Amino acid sequence: MTNFSDISSELGRQAIELPSWAFGNSGTRFKVFGSEGTPRSVEEKLADAAQVHALTGLAPSVALHIPWDRVDDFDKLGRVAEDLGVRLGTINSNTFQDDDYRLGSLTHVDERIRAKAVAHHLECVDIMDVTGSRDLKIWLADGTNYPGQGDLRGRQDRLADSLRQIYERLGDHQRLVLEYKFFEPAFYATDVPDWGTSLLHCLALGDRAMVCLDTGHHAPGTNIEFIVMQLLRAGRLGSFDFNSRFYADDDLIVGAADPFQLFRILFEVIRGGGYDEDSEVAFMLDQCHNVEDKIPGQIRSVLNVQEMTARALLVDRVALAEAERLGDVLGANGILMDAFYTDVRADLAQWRGDRGLPTDPMAAYIASGYQDQIAADRIGGTQAGWGA
Amino acid sequence: MTNFSDISSELGRQAIELPSWAFGNSGTRFKVFGSEGTPRSVEEKLADAAQVHALTGLAPSVALHIPWDRVDDFDKLGRVAEDLGVRLGTINSNTFQDDDYRLGSLTHVDERIRAKAVAHHLECVDIMDVTGSRDLKIWLADGTNYPGQGDLRGRQDRLADSLRQIYERLGDHQRLVLEYKFFEPAFYATDVPDWGTSLLHCLALGDRAMVCLDTGHHAPGTNIEFIVMQLLRAGRLGSFDFNSRFYADDDLIVGAADPFQLFRILFEVIRGGGYDEDSEVAFMLDQCHNVEDKIPGQIRSVLNVQEMTARALLVDRVALAEAERLGDVLGANGILMDAFYTDVRADLAQWRGDRGLPTDPMAAYIASGYQDQIAADRIGGTQAGWGA
Amino acid sequence: MTNFSDISSELGRQAIELPSWAFGNSGTRFKVFGSEGTPRSVEEKLADAAQVHALTGLAPSVALHIPWDRVDDFDKLGRVAEDLGVRLGTINSNTFQDDDYRLGSLTHVDERIRAKAVAHHLECVDIMDVTGSRDLKIWLADGTNYPGQGDLRGRQDRLADSLRQIYERLGDHQRLVLEYKFFEPAFYATDVPDWGTSLLHCLALGDRAMVCLDTGHHAPGTNIEFIVMQLLRAGRLGSFDFNSRFYADDDLIVGAADPFQLFRILFEVIRGGGYDEDSEVAFMLDQCHNVEDKIPGQIRSVLNVQEMTARALLVDRVALAEAERLGDVLGANGILMDAFYTDVRADLAQWRGDRGLPTDPMAAYIASGYQDQIAADRIGGTQAGWGA
Amino acid sequence: MTNFSDISSELGRQAIELPSWAFGNSGTRFKVFGSEGTPRSVEEKLADAAQVHALTGLAPSVALHIPWDRVDDFDKLGRVAEDLGVRLGTINSNTFQDDDYRLGSLTHVDERIRAKAVAHHLECVDIMDVTGSRDLKIWLADGTNYPGQGDLRGRQDRLADSLRQIYERLGDHQRLVLEYKFFEPAFYATDVPDWGTSLLHCLALGDRAMVCLDTGHHAPGTNIEFIVMQLLRAGRLGSFDFNSRFYADDDLIVGAADPFQLFRILFEVIRGGGYDEDSEVAFMLDQCHNVEDKIPGQIRSVLNVQEMTARALLVDRVALAEAERLGDVLGANGILMDAFYTDVRADLAQWRGDRGLPTDPMAAYIASGYQDQIAADRIGGTQAGWGA
Numbered sequence A, B, C, D: 001m002t003n004f005s006d007i008s009s010e011l012g013r014q015a016i017e018l019p020s021w022a023f024g025n026s027g028t029r030f031k032v033f034g035s036e037g038t039p040r041s042v043e044e045k046l047a048d049a050a051q052v053h054a055l056t057g058l059a060p061s062v063a064l065h066i067p068w069d070r071v072d073d074f075d076k077l078g079r080v081a082e083d084l085g086v087r088l089g090t091i092n093s094n095t096f097q098d099d100d101y102r103l104g105s106l107t108h109v110d111e112r113i114r115a116k117a118v119a120h121h122l123e124c125v126d127i128m129d130v131t132g133s134r135d136l137k138i139w140l141a142d143g144t145n146y147p148g149q150g151d152l153r154g155r156q157d158r159l160a161d162s163l164r165q166i167y168e169r170l171g172d173h174q175r176l177v178l179e180y181k182f183f184e185p186a187f188y189a190t191d192v193p194d195w196g197t198s199l200l201h202c203l204a205l206g207d208r209a210m211v212c213l214d215t216g217h218h219a220p221g222t223n224i225e226f227i228v229m230q231l232l233r234a235g236r237l238g239s240f241d242f243n244s245r246f247y248a249d250d251d252l253i254v255g256a257a258d259p260f261q262l263f264r265i266l267f268e269v270i271r272g273g274g275y276d277e278d279s280e281v282a283f284m285l286d287q288c289h290n291v292e293d294k295i296p297g298q299i300r301s302v303l304n305v306q307e308m309t310a311r312a313l314l315v316d317r318v319a320l321a322e323a324e325r326l327g328d329v330l331g332a333n334g335i336l337m338d339a340f341y342t343d344v345r346a347d348l349a350q351w352r353g354d355r356g357l358p359t360d361p362m363a364a365y366i367a368s369g370y371q372d373q374i375a376a377d378r379i380g381g382t383q384a385g386w387g388a
Helices: A004-011 A042-056 A074-084 A099-103 A111-131 A152-169 A195-205 A224-233 A259-271 A294-314 A317-325 A329-340 A345-354 A361-368 A370-377 B004-011 B042-056 B074-084 B099-103 B111-131 B152-169 B195-205 B224-233 B259-271 B294-314 B317-325 B329-340 B345-354 B361-368 B370-377 C004-012 C042-056 C074-084 C099-103 C111-131 C152-169 C195-205 C224-233 C259-271 C294-314 C317-325 C329-340 C345-354 C361-368 C370-377 D004-012 D042-056 D074-084 D099-103 D111-131 D152-169 D195-205 D224-233 D259-271 D294-314 D317-325 D329-340 D345-354 D361-368 D370-377
Strands: A061-065 A087-092 A135-138 A175-179 A209-214 A237-242 A282-285 B061-065 B087-092 B135-138 B175-179 B209-214 B237-242 B282-285 C061-065 C087-092 C135-138 C175-179 C209-214 C237-242 C282-285 D061-065 D087-092 D135-138 D175-179 D209-214 D237-242 D282-285
Touching: A004 A294, A004 A345, A042 A061, A042 A074, A042 A294, A042 A361, A042 A370, A074 A087, A074 A111, A087 A111, A087 A282, A099 A111, A111 A135, A111 A152, A135 A152, A135 A237, A152 A175, A152 A195, A152 C224, A152 C259, A175 A195, A175 A237, A195 A209, A195 A224, A195 C195, A195 C224, A209 A224, A224 A237, A224 A259, A224 C152, A224 C195, A259 A294, A259 A329, A259 C152, A259 D259, A282 A294, A294 A329, A294 A345, A294 A361, A294 D329, A317 A329, A329 D294, A361 A370, B004 B294, B004 B345, B042 B061, B042 B074, B042 B294, B042 B361, B042 B370, B074 B087, B074 B111, B087 B111, B087 B282, B099 B111, B111 B135, B111 B152, B135 B152, B135 B237, B152 B175, B152 B195, B152 D224, B152 D259, B175 B195, B175 B237, B195 B209, B195 B224, B195 D195, B195 D224, B209 B224, B224 B237, B224 B259, B224 D152, B224 D195, B259 B294, B259 B329, B259 C259, B259 D152, B282 B294, B294 B329, B294 B345, B294 B361, B294 C329, B317 B329, B329 C294, B361 B370, C004 C294, C004 C345, C042 C061, C042 C074, C042 C294, C042 C361, C042 C370, C074 C087, C074 C111, C087 C111, C087 C282, C099 C111, C111 C135, C111 C152, C135 C152, C135 C237, C152 C175, C152 C195, C175 C195, C175 C237, C195 C209, C195 C224, C209 C224, C224 C237, C224 C259, C259 C294, C259 C329, C282 C294, C294 C329, C294 C345, C294 C361, C317 C329, C361 C370, D004 D294, D004 D345, D042 D061, D042 D074, D042 D294, D042 D361, D042 D370, D074 D087, D074 D111, D087 D111, D087 D282, D099 D111, D111 D135, D111 D152, D135 D152, D135 D237, D152 D175, D152 D195, D175 D195, D175 D237, D195 D209, D195 D224, D209 D224, D224 D237, D224 D259, D259 D294, D259 D329, D282 D294, D294 D329, D294 D345, D294 D361, D317 D329, D361 D370
Parallel strands: A061 A087, A087 A135, A135 A175, A175 A209, A209 A237, A237 A282, B061 B087, B087 B135, B135 B175, B175 B209, B209 B237, B237 B282, C061 C087, C087 C135, C135 C175, C175 C209, C209 C237, C237 C282, D061 D087, D087 D135, D135 D175, D175 D209, D209 D237, D237 D282
Antiparallel strands: none
């Protein structure tokens, strides 16, 4: 097996983008529980995200969600971020919370509403021009709940046209990243339900259209690392939304439900070049901390990704290829498991210490008093959350 | 096959309870869309429910949800219902929207919170004493999101104790009906996740503890009619919450996603005695009309149940038993399908006409002008919805 | 709703290919049950298939499986078929029953074995040249059971190369149809697990490479009609393998498990042009009659497809489009359900009678005495089955 | 966290029963691949099993399957086992490979066939009397493939009667262990599909009727450790059939698909008393080595169970309970993960060395030359496999 010292520098280039909305309240359709210290503004979200980065060195950028994070002056917001030690990242559009979008947005049969949804995305690109963001990420809630409700093909054709309008607005260094999702909030047909659909649209759009893979957006039993491999092979893996799930799109902490799956995913990322120095694959979190504390939830998450990346880097790929060549099924599997079962935590603590980071970021956060501080400071105002 | 005329009187005793909350706004965690004419009070919900019954003759009672439908004078509310032509039915408790219940209610490790949850149920029984309701239905959102978060066994033991306290408060003609659900809002372990768990608690409690089967609360692929058969065989099928699903607990209109499954379920109900004159099985709807109109959504739902009940009653059970005896697989299946494929809609229209009901309740509702009337009248106030 | 008389001629062009292997014994990994009268040769399989066509008029061609149906003289076999009133159709390759293929075939890391698998396909094209078959259908059992066992990307690259070699051998009027399957017999990663993967390979190969959609080869909950729509939109839906399932690839009689799903699939076929006069979409059965009689099982299957096609043709698509335009969710759904619930069986009986076919093919088969005849005649020899 | 030295003695009492059939050939419905050295008799299976125990110290007993392992003199077979260093364990019945059982066995509507199935089980108890086996394990393939094929309730009632006849034959120290399975080989309704059904039968039978939990026999997403907890709470967890799965009943090596799930299962076993000194829970493997070598496959499997048992024993349960009491979600989860991520392999190697076992049993097996020996010796005869 590869030694930890050999992967130390590779770990140094890891960067995981945090979503601003992870710091706001979230919940299920049954209840959103509030918590003390929840941010009331995008600036406070950035401050919380900056804590995660300060303690781990893993999270240098923050994704924004429009309109949740809309401000008058994005240039100024960028400087706020910079002062906090982070930068603004991906811009996420939102076409699922305006009453007009009840039956669709970029797919809507009513041209007025569809134009409004397209215009929202153009505004997002305007924002990207100011923030310097590379990626416009589109997750569509569009779909239908009942058979017959919409013409599946018509919706697809309109989607293609809407995406084309948006894509044409992009600058040369900007990308459109199209996310797919198996179901929810639509319960019969979702308009971008799988990687195949997302890829077909990207292929029609052009080179700067990429697929976003959210690890919670698949049918039960789906082999996600296979899709990772396939999208890397096709040159169309744009970004990850990391989280984990036991059932549906549970949005739990990445690595919490099935750490071995996360390991396999990261192994395919690495094997397929997605972690190479020149890779343009973006790694992001997209989770809901419904019952746990948000900031330590994000810290735990980026650490989980780092730990699994380390294990995946440790795999002896030469030996693995040889075992495959020999048809040694148990041997090959054993080589992979050997890396997975290696406890890298002490090495990573040392690695952090060597870089001036706290060896135990979770403990350091608790010791920092930050949580008590924000609980005391952030009184009044409206706590951020989905829709706020 | 049996003739429609032979089942006509059996259809006459069908009664499907409507949930008061079906008339309020509902949605997903992403968005709750409002609609014109949505009730602002429990009395307005009852008025809407009464429309469904007036047009179909199928929905004589309305289930209440506490605290959503709490009023000062339930006796008076009962008279309001009576004046509208319906009556009050099952009382549903709610322990998922108070901040105290973030980590559990009847299972909570904190005795103070658990006592509060028990007390809420005792209040529900107080209400039942006034409304004359037979059933206290308990659906618990309790569960955990992360492995280790709670001691699964400890939670179960506390649940058993809580249920015992509630059960002991019941009057002789009252029942405790315990619903199970595969997942959501808990994403790792749900404390009553399957019929086996619900049944174990019921067996421990006594004869008046029954299982509630919500048709949307199972793992993918589960054979629901098998569970119906098994619970009837055990004498513990208390009630149904009807709805339909393609994915998870989608809460779509019953029969919309898989009409053949609804047929099979109702066939097992009938075969197992659950539709007999002396059956105590309660039939209820529990759906969310997120994108469709609520009142016609409920009308469509009770009609779907009626249509499938008619088809299921048409099955030639004598011929079916003979085909099974002969090992005639295709013959037996054909007998069942024969009834399923029979179009009973014209016969049911006539059946309704014979009883002074509109032959086409959906059209009659649209023609009635009721929707326009409530849209005009119900201005101001707070629309009802989950949590309101 | 459209009238039955308006769809009568459209029903006339329906053709469903039967698989030769449906007439042999099949089973599960636990047991293959034999039955009297099972064919012992491909000629006897053709004779059985011809019975299905004679009684229904729906099944004019028979798919062969190589090597199961290999004969010395395929030209002669074609004449045998012709004399029986049917013709030879799709050629199916088989790379899952030779010991060499334990770890793969077209994806195998060993070039010798991979070349052998390619050569097998070239032989299949040789046969197609003689039989005049249009389609070479490839279903691959290739995959891995354990993480690490094979390099997912390497397998994919070798598959692409193998397919290219096969594709280049095709004549101008021949097609390569690549089937995908979620899992089984591979239990970790399947090399062509989803429509996206199949499509990517087809796009790389050329215009005569198409996707085969087997209705049993998807993850739980997958919206299959959406994939139908998408593949028709991309011009790459080559063929169907019809069957039905409750759990995995159960290979039950098409329409038996979820008739409404079959209806929706056929509706999307029709709406997307897949049933048009000039459509090149092939409709085939691929089922296993493990516990039921095989010939009536096939008769039941083609009748199910016909009945659902009739219902799907009855949908009032003009009204449906208008309801969608108005955002009338319940209205649109009602229009679709109206057609689904229409009992077309009497009309179809008449339709058959008008064409000189038995009005009740199932009864006609039983009355024909064919089953007794083959049970008496087919004594000795080896019954056909998977692998025989 | 607990130290390894504290759990050392607890590891000493671990015993995992091997199934005789794991050493024979197995496969899918598509193909059973043979391999060199496969046993041709039950004695050779015992010899192979003895190798696993000799190298790991973990597998002192072997389960038999009747009729696959039927011999004239079971007393002699017991001595053969003893001479090899193992003993005979659970007796497994088989009612799925006789032509009579096509439509059922203990549930069959034909009393003659049902009596035959009962008689087979009585013979199994006769064998148990000779072998000294404690457990009769019943896995039923019974079920139906098509709705209507069988009366679900009637089948259940006959099953209850059949089980009663078998149970009554048991000696005072013998147990009936009833396995459940979600689906396969039945594809519509399985007669014992879930733990609830198995438990209901066990409760009706008496104290010596227990549930067998096969880890591959659940619906997608099922929380298996919850069922473990619940069955231990009810005092009815009789035994485990260990294996792992990505999709359905894949029968892969235990721990291969989701090691974290295996950890959670073993943690609940321990927490619920199932690993206590006086526990009567039986731990068995039930896997199919389709593409990998069988003996090292079994070695790998028992080592996986041991490694995860060690990790589960390391959990600091006092700290865990305290974190739960404080509502510290992330803290509690962290305590559990801490044990899971601990690499116990070096400690276990030492533990083995201390007990005179090879520190690396996989390497020791390869070095032993046993595989070459059996490949050379076992020429001719019929290789064992399912049905052989």
